[in-house]
Amino acid sequence: MTPEMLVLGTSALLFATGTGGVLLRRNPIAMLMSVEVMLNAGNLLLVLAARVRGAVDAQAAALIVLVLAAAEAVVGLGLALALFRNRERADADEPREVRG
Amino acid sequence: MLPITIGCLVALVSAVWLVLARRPVHGAVGLLGHSLALAGLYLLLGAELVAMGQVLIYSGAIVVLFLFVVALMPAGGAEDAPDIGRIGTAAVGGGAILLALAFAVGAVTPTASDATAGGVVDVARSLFGSLIVPFELTAPLLLVAIVGAVAIWRRQEQA
Numbered sequence: 592m593t594p595e596m597l598v599l600g601t602s603a604l605l606f607a608t609g610t611g612g613v614l615l616r617r618n619p620i621a622m623l624m625s626v627e628v629m630l631n632a633g634n635l636l637l638v639l640a641a642r643v644r645g646a647v648d649a650q651a652a653a654l655i656v657l658v659l660a661a662a663e664a665v666v667g668l669g670l671a672l673a674l675f676r677n678r679e680r681a682d683a684d685e686p687r688e689v690r691g
Numbered sequence: 692m693l694p695i696t697i698g699c700l701v702a703l704v705s706a707v708w709l710v711l712a713r714r715p716v717h718g719a720v721g722l723l724g725h726s727l728a729l730a731g732l733y734l735l736l737g738a739e740l741v742a743m744g745q746v747l748i749y750s751g752a753i754v755v756l757f758l759f760v761v762a763l764m765p766a767g768g769a770e771d772a773p774d775i776g777r778i779g780t781a782a783v784g785g786g787a788i789l790l791a792l793a794f795a796v797g798a799v800t801p802t803a804s805d806a807t808a809g810g811v812v813d814v815a816r817s818l819f820g821s822l823i824v825p826f827e828l829t830a831p832l833l834l835v836a837i838v839g840a841v842a843i844w845r846r847q848e849q850a
Contacts (some may be wrong), residue, residue, distance in 0.1 A: 592726045593801070594692055595726065595750050595801040595802060596800070596801065597695060597696060597699055597763065598695065598699065598736070599733065599796050599799075600699075600796060601702060601703060603698040603789065603792035604703055604705055604789070605702065605703065606702070606788060607785045607786070607788045607789035608706045608707055608710055608785065609706070609782060610784055610785045610788045611708075611710060611780070611781040611782070611785030612709070612710035613739075614777070614780050614781035614784045614785070614795070615710065615773055615777055615778065615780075615781035616770070617709070617770055617771070617773065617777070618715060618770040620715045620718070620760060620761060620764065621709075621710075621712075621715055621718055621758065621770070623757075624709055624715075624718050624721075624722050624757065625710055626723065626769075627722060627749075627753065628710075628722075631702075631725065631726065631729055631749075634729070634741070634745075634832065635702075635729060635733075637731050638732075638736050638741055638742045639736060639801070641736075641762070642736050642737055642738075643739060643801040643802065644738075645818050647813040647814055647816075648817045648821060648822060650738050650741055650813075650817070651738065651814050651816050651817040651818045651822045652723060652822065652825075653719065653738070653741045653825070654740065654744055654814070654818070655742060655822070655825050655826060655829055657741070657744050657745065657748050657749070657832065658748075658829045658832070659829070659832070659839070660748070660749070660753070661748050661752060661753060661833075661836075662827050662832050662833055662835075662836035663836075664753050664756055664757070665716065665756065665836045665837065665840050666758060666836050666839050666843075667759070668760045668841055669839070669840035669843045669844060670843060671760065672760055672763055672764070672844070673843045673844060673846070673847040675764060675765065676763065676764070676765070676847070679765055679766075679770075679771065679772060680765060680766060681764050681765060682770060682771075683717060
C-alpha cells in the first residue's frame with residue numbers, strides 16, 4: 592500500500608465520519624465541527640492531488656478552502672448563538688420558527 | 692511511510708472522538724488534535740504553506756472561536772444521547788457516502804509524480820496568476836461574513 596493510497600483512504604473515511612456526525616448530533620456546535628471535518632477531508636484530497644499531479648494550483652485552492660471554512664464557521668456559530676442563547680438546551684430539532 | 696500512517700491514524704481517531712464526544716468542549720479538543728494531525732500530513736506531503744495556514748487558521752482561530760461559543764451556550768451546549776432513529780440515520784448516511792467514495796477510490800492508483808513543484812514561490816505564482824479571481828473574491832467573502840455575524844448578533848440583542 593502506497594502512502595498516497597493511505598492518504599486517499601483517510602480522506603474518504605474522514606468525509607464519511609463528518610457526514611455521520613452531521614446526521615448523528617443535534618447540537619449545532621457539534622454539527623458545525625463535523626462540517627469542518629468534511630472540509631478538512633476535501634482539503635487533504637486537494638493537497639494529495641497537488642503532490643500526485645505535480646500541480647501546485649491544488650495547493651492554492653486548498654488555501655482558499657481554508658478561508659472559506661473560517662467564514663463558514665463565523666456565520667454558522669453566529670447563527671447558532673443567536674438562535675440558542677436564550678433556550679434551555681442546544682437542540683437543532685427544537686426551534687419551530689425563525690423570526691425574521 | 693510510518694509518519695504518514697501515524698498522521699492518518701491520529702486524524703481519524705480524533706475525528707471519531709469529535710463526532711462521539713457528548714460535551715462540545717471535548718469535541719473542540721478533538722478538532723484541535725484533528726487539525727494539528729492534518730497540518731503534519733500536509734508537511735509530509737510537501738505543502739508547507741498549507742500546513743502553516745492550517746495551524747494558524749484552524750488550530751488557532753477556529754478552535755478558539757468554537758471554545759468561545761461553547762462557553763456562551765446554555766449548559767455548555769451539552770445534549771441528550773442520540774435516539775436509535777438518529778443513530779440509524781447517521782449510520783446509513785455515513786455508510787452510503789463511504790460506499791460511494793470507496794468505489795471512486797478503488798478506481799484510481801495514485802503515485803507521486805517526479806515534479807517537485809510546491810514551494811511558497813510556486814503557490815504564490817498560482818494564487819496571483821491562474822487563481823487570481825477566486826483569491827480576490829475571498830476578500831469580499833470575509834467582509835460579508837464579518838458584517839453578517841455582527842448583523843445577526845445586533846438583531847438578536849435588540850429583540
